[in-house]
Amino acid sequence: MTTSAAHPANLDKPYTVTLWGSNPDETDNNDCWTGDDFATRDEAIKAYREVVMFPEDSPLAKVCGRGGWEYVMIDGPETHEVTQNPDRPSCRRHRREQAQSARSWQRECAMEAGMLHGINAYNDTMGY
Helix, strand or coil: CCCCCCCCCCCCCEEEEEEEECCCCCCCCCEEEEEEECCCCHHHHHHHHHHHHHHCCCHHHHHHCCCCCCCEEEECCCCEEEEEECCCCHHHHHCCCCCHHHHHHHHHHHHHHHHHHHHHHHHHHHCC
């Protein structure tokens, strides 16, 4: 395992997928918990997507527990991306708040449509 693709320990496997306790793009961050090296970009992308989309099925994510890690990073030649753990409580709360905000905005638009064009416009805007 390497904690930095800038200095890979194994040149045969230049791509890394790593799990972090804090944002790996922060200066002087050495908070890497675990990771794996890959020979090809496609293998690394597959592992990265598995961690992000299906953490409960990912062997890499299971090492830290489902919600134990904060960020996942893929790094290698011409490849660098960092994603927050989608199962973190703060991420779930943010998605819930976004959905509530969208629903509130939809109600506001529906009220204005109803005032201008009647109940059918309100119902159309609300999707009834």
